[in-house]
Amino acid sequence: MWSFKKPEYGNQIRVNRGLYYHHGIYESDDCVYQFASPEGAEISPETAVVCTTTLEKFLNGGDLEVREYTEEELKELKPKDEIIKYAKDHLGEMGYNLISNNCEHFSNRCAFGKSESEQVNNIFSLLGGFFS
Secondary structure (H helix, E strand, C coil): CEECCCCCCCCEEEEECCCCEEEEEEEECCEEEEEECCCCCCCCHHHCEEEEECHHHHHCCCCEEEECCCHHHHHHCCCHHHHHHHHHHCCCCCCCECCCECHHHHHHHHHHCCCCCHHHHHHHHHHHHHCC
């Protein structure tokens, strides 16, 4: 579940980009970790890299959403310092792949140590429905 509220250190955040949500890890208003292409090449997977940006640039005029965790998720959630450490340790990492290694995968690896994307899973479920 996601809420419209002020983020705190180590929160998973996202912003709606129309066709998809862009995900990141919040450290401060001046430091959001994301898996994205540099400005001007936003939809260029070969240039995507784990990097930092400001919250303002991350949002790009969109509305900030902060992840709210279920009790089950809280059991698996890493401590805030570990979430930020993981993000910092992976700065410069490349290898973006829309299906298997996107910004949501990165955010979930930081928070849970699991590379998962609900957006990708939802698309495959939808497509599977067409072929059943």
